[in-house]
Amino acid sequence: MTAHVEVLPGNATDFELALAAVLDPHARLADAVEAIRVADQAPPVPFLPFRVWELGLGELTPYVPNVFALISEGVRWQRVRGTRAAIDRALTWLGYAGALEWQPTRRRWWNGVQLALDRFRDAEEPDLDRIEGLMGLSLPFRSDFLRGFRGYDVRAAETGWTRTSACMLSDWSGARLHQAAIAPHRQGASAPKWSFGREWLVDQAAAEPDLSALGVWIEPGGGSPLWSSLTVPWSGDISHWTDSADVIRRRAIATALDGRRCWVRFEDDDGTIGHARARVRAVAAQVGGEYRVAGQDWTCRTDSPTAVLVSALTRFGDGFGDSAGAGRTATRMGLLFDAEPVAPLKPAIPWAGPDDLAGGTMVPSSIGPGALPWFDSPESDRLVAETACTIPFGRTVREQVRFLLRL
Incomplete structure (x- = not known):
């Protein structure tokens, strides 16, 4: 409890001292005064909205879920508002951090700012709206928040x-969640873009049932194989008299698959989500190769391949569902070879819906269900290299999926 200090001057008379003692409310209000002081330092939950209003932090409440953190840090944020320190402090309230990138002064839009986040976002909603709101309130009034990114960053x-090979002619990569910005001082301006990317890898040996279904299986063995044993299509000289049987076998299988039409199918418990067009390449490990997969550099090689690389990159919003629904999460994915888009779709579409493809090679159920323990129905045919996964699709993320089938 705070000490009671008399404020009467030293020459006060006895009457004045007695009158002050009689009229002094401290004796009956001391507990209430102490309670107010304690409540100011550690306000109870019912007091929090009034405390936020008292400190002038109401504009932050839509974007900061933790009111206790807002009250304890909000005043410090106000003191550095309009600086990089304010942005760093605001992002910590949401569990993020990031580096600011200001537009070059030579640009007409020199006051634009981009944010490189330190990690992949937890959720599109409400995290990205909160980051956008806090950026708008923390930046200098002259500055515009243009874009946030992590994992996928292609510049204009x-x-x-x-x-030209490292940029886009039109704009920066990314997608907008809203048409207009939500920052109070930027009403009517375009909302910032968000550009995220994730990588998913399936690294496994090419299985005999899968290659048999594709018609490219060759039995391994010692010595040099006979030409009559090669059941795969081939053109030109795919063998040399000095090559071993394993080299000839890998080359024949990889050559037959290289460039073959392929799609990555994504499925969940409700059925097929969609298909992403994939590229199939015969590859071999090589330092400085154009692909970086499974901690190694790989390059396209049809003369001495050791694996087949199938890669697909979804677009922003692929697999998310309709605009009014929540994003879907793929729980299975696999490769669908030889499928064609149905009319009137164009042959080179990058994404196909559940019913947009016709044909395709499936692995027959006669291989036995033991290899796929997550199958509910052992009698169902399956996709090539089908595997379990957890891929939550979103409007602001591109999913990079790679299958490395080792031969």
Whole structure:
């Protein structure tokens, strides 16, 4: 409890001292005064909205879920508002961190700011809206928040400053969650873009049932195989008299699969979500190769391949569902070879819906259900290299899926 200090001057008379003692409310209000002081330092839950209003932090409440953190850190944020320190402090309230990237002064839109997040976002909603709101309130009034990214960052072309192979001619990569910005001082302006990317890898040996279903299986063995034993299509010289049987076998299988039409199918408990167009390449491990997969560099090789690499990259919003629904999560994925888009769809579409493809090679159920323990129905045919997964699709993320089938 705080000490009671008399404020009467030293020359006060006895009457004045007695009158002050009689009229002093401290004796009966001391407990209430102490309670107010304690409540100011550690306010009870019913007091929190009033405390936020008292400190002038109401504009932050839509974006900060933890009111206790807002009250304890909000005043410090106000003191550095409009600086990078304010952005760093605001992002910590949401469990994020990031680096700011200001537009070059040579650009007409020199006041734009991009945010490189330190990690992949937890959820599109409400995390991205909260980050956008806090960025709008923390940045200098002159600055515009243009884009946030993590894992997938493709920049717009700038004549004389960028390579065409490393940029896009139109704009930065990303997708908008809203048409207009939600920051109070930017009403009517375009909302910022969000650009995220994730990588998924399936690394396994090419199984005999899968290759048999595709018509490219060759029995391994010692010595040199006879030409009559090669059941795969081939053109030109795919063998040399000095090559071993294993090299000839891998080359024949990889050559037959290289460039073959393929799709990555994503499924959940409700059925097929969609198909992403994939590229099939015969590859071999090589330092400095164009692909970085499973901790190794790989390059396209049809003369001495050791694996087949199937890669697909979804677009922003692929697999998310309709605009009014929540995003779907793939629990299984696999490869569908030789399927064609149905009319009137174009042959080179990057994404196909559940009913947009016709045909395709499936692995017959006669191989036995033991290899796929997650199958509910052992009698069902399956996809090539089918595997369990957990891929939550979103509107602001591109999923990079790779299958490395070792021969």
